[in-house]
Amino acid sequence: MPTVCLKGIDNHLVTVPTGLFIDNEFVPATRNATLDTENPATGSLLASVSAAQKEDIDLAVQSAKRAYRTWRAESPGTRRNLLNKLADLVERDATDLASLEALDAGILYRDSIGLHIHQALENLRYFAGWADKVDGLSLTIPEGMAYTRREPIVGSVYKISFLSHLLTVLELRIYWLTHPDIYSMITVWKLAPALAGGNTLIIKTPEASPLYGQKLAQLIAEAGFPPGVVSIVCGLGTVAGKAISEHPDIRKVSFTGSAGAGRQVLAASARTNLKRVTLELGGKGPAIVFDDADWENALLWTTLGITVNNGQVCIAGSRIYVQSTIYQRFAEAFSARSRDAVHGDPLLPETTKGPLINKMQREKVLSFVQKGQASGAKLLHGGGGEENFVANTAFLDVRQDADIMQQEIFGPVACIAPFETEEEVIEKANDSAYGLSAAVFTNDLNKAFRVTEAMETGQVTVNVWGALNANTPFGGMKESGFGRDMGKEALDEWTVVKCVKWQIVRK
Ligand SMILES: *[C@@H]1O[C@H](CO)[C@@H](O)[C@H](O)[C@H]1NC(C)=O
């Protein structure tokens, strides 16, 4: 199977196979279908990778079903050891993985190596630790005894019992948009608990940035996972993603991506086999700055919250509400911080801002900038850019009902608005279809408690933004979706409860 060789950090060469990873082999797609992936910083072609067709998804499903028969009976200790081994290999090849993320997704090398791969390692090792602790409860009932078991997600489609298995797909912003989000982390958020729970899985990588997954596939084979336990395929959402969502033998889909694509996944489940669905569908995160907040800390995190990865993260703090007493001063300081970004090659150490994932996303972001201006909001800075680069942008005095305040832009566009009282800002923060994450900046304990309690979001942070940890559950409320990644909750998502009851026959 062909490979591609690319120049990564410090001109170090990284070689990855370009085929679909099925049954621990790299194979071409049906009809040799491929798709091209570009370097978003330069527009140059990086690689043509195999693009999974419906037939290829069928092959991956058959392989996962074969693997499931032995994998589900594998000792928990073996699963733990394999996950730990994979973590060691990811750590060994971290520079290659981070180079690929920089080249293919435009993510800063230093963010990738320092944060994302670190997060991936934390998750692999955290869930390796859970693999041999997937236990149930013992319960008392009058008839005799009962206990629960936590089993891999099984389902005998068409009543054929050996079809018990689980497959999943990870899609990132697939059907209409192809965003990179922070792919290295999110892949592992799904993969680690799924494997710890005894499932087999198929990962569909984003068509705009498949190369990280190609490398991960190599490491999965090297770690010694049996063939079929993990398949990694790239493909279009409208082809491979659709085939997965509709597949009668797939028992669960865990999806991270746009709200529109998420609805299609859920509808496909309802139309076909009622596969379990976990959805993580982005957000419009409020960052609330009270006038008693630590000034430096609030500035640091609110700026990062909308500029990290160009705002192409689902938890972006894109709505910034600032108490009117400090509003003007804050806007000036925020603007000064955000304007000095150094655009360039994400592999270079001096670069502080990489490109957006592609031209389509750039155009979408710029169309929101126009909508912002049309809505009467005041452009504080930015608004333009060259090629795939879009300058950090901020609007002041944004109306609560403006499109830029209500819709997810997935770009480096901050919407800033003033508030007077705690009640008012709670109302504004909750006034969103989304409910993924929120950040509150204050030094008043009681206020922090009240506001965190009132937020309709799956995560709320106090005096920090982002803050993702392997042991803390992450996911949305409202139209941000349902289900959780990370934490013990993720393990629960990847297992089902069976209750076993015994009646004692008395003489
Ligand atoms: C796919 O590519 C291989 C190798 O280049 C070639 O032998 C084969 O004929 C191609 N198949 C199709 C259907 O194009």
Ligand SMILES: *[C@@H]1O[C@H](CO)[C@@H](O)[C@H](O)[C@H]1NC(C)=O
């Ligand atoms: C969030 O704010 C809205 C509007 O003020 C309110 O109706 C809702 O009850 C709040 N949510 C919670 C959980 O307090």
